[in-house]
Amino acid sequence: MAEAGTLHDMFIDELRDTYDAEKQLTKALAKLAKASSNPKLRQAFESHLQETQGQIDRLEQIFESLDEKVRGKHCDGIAGIIEEGKSIMDEDLDETTMDACLIAAGQRAEHYEMAAYGTLVAWAQAMGHTEAAKLLQQTLEEEKAADKKLSGLAEGGINQGAADAAHADEDEEPVGAAAGSGRKSSGKAGRR
Ligand SMILES: [Fe+2]
Ligand SMILES: [Fe+2]
Numbered sequence: 001m002a003e004a005g006t007l008h009d010m011f012i013d014e015l016r017d018t019y020d021a022e023k024q025l026t027k028a029l030a031k032l033a034k035a036s037s038n039p040k041l042r043q044a045f046e047s048h049l050q051e052t053q054g055q056i057d058r059l060e061q062i063f064e065s066l067d068e069k070v071r072g073k074h075c076d077g078i079a080g081i082i083e084e085g086k087s088i089m090d091e092d093l094d095e096t097t098m099d100a101c102l103i104a105a106g107q108r109a110e111h112y113e114m115a116a117y118g119t120l121v122a123w124a125q126a127m128g129h130t131e132a133a134k135l136l137q138q139t140l141e142e143e144k145a146a147d148k149k150l151s152g153l154a155e156g157g158i159n160q161g162a163a164d165a166a167h168a169d170e171d172e173e174p175v176g177a178a179a180g181s182g183r184k185s186s187g188k189a190g191r192r
Contacts, residue, residue, distance in 0.1 A: 011123045012068055018116050019059045020072030025109060026052050028082045032102050037095035041153050045106065048146045055142065058135045065131055081108050096161035103154045110147040117143060 026049060033045035063070045085105035093101065117140035124133035 007123060008127060011120070011127065011129075012066070013073065014116065014120055014123070015059060015062060015068075016071055016073035017075045017077075018113075018120065019056065019063075019070075021075040021078040021113065021116070022052055022056050022059065023072060024075065024078050024082055025113075026056070028085060028109065029106075031089065032085065032106055035089050036099055036102055038099045038153070038158060041099050041103065041158065044146070044149050044153060045102075048142075048149075051142050051146070055139045058139055062132045062135055066129070078109065078112055081105070081112055084108070094162075094165055096158060096165055099158050100154060100162040103150045103158065107147055107150050110143050110150065113143045114140065114147065 029045050029049040029052060033042045033049065036042040036045060060070050085102075085108075088098075088101045088105050091098070091101070117136055121133055121136045121140055124130075124136055
């Protein structure tokens with residue numbers, strides 16, 4: 001039997017997984033940006049794509065500082081999240097509804113990354129890899145900020161726009177019907 005792996009081995013393994021995830025995400029973020037209609041949302045995805053390239057550089061720096069080969073290992077987790085995002089893009093949705101769903105897809109990825117970097121920072125600190133911990137923490141902050149920005153856009157109008165469009169569909173009242181003409185507040189009509 002081979003020698004048992006250590007936390008250091010698993011740390012390197014996680015770094016490789018995350019390195020691959022970031023590479024997958026550069027392609028995914030470009031697609032999310034392209035599919036966005038709201039200019040602020042497109043800008044948010046594009047600027048996070050720039051940041052992601054910096055995050056890849058940081059990981060390369062970390063591998064080098066630990067005398068490890070710069071190499072990725074296929075990240076199945078992010079691949080699944082990206083796959084789900086792609087199937088959203090294939091849906092036939094109005095622009096604002098699509099934007100709301102693109103935000104949802106983007107935030108799934110950000111939370112996955114926050115979990116990964118949270119662990120990496122903690123492990124690096126525990127093993128005394130101070131420089132790596134510092135770099136990983138910088139990336140963790142960027143992921144949190146990207147997530148927060150997406151929440152701000154969703155809650156700052158995109159979700160409401162999509163929600164209003166959903167209700168407009170259900171009410172089936174002629175466009176321009178008198179304002180306040182009894183919008184039902186009794187919940188969803190179970191549209192599929
Ligand atoms: Fe990232
Ligand atoms: Fe990210």
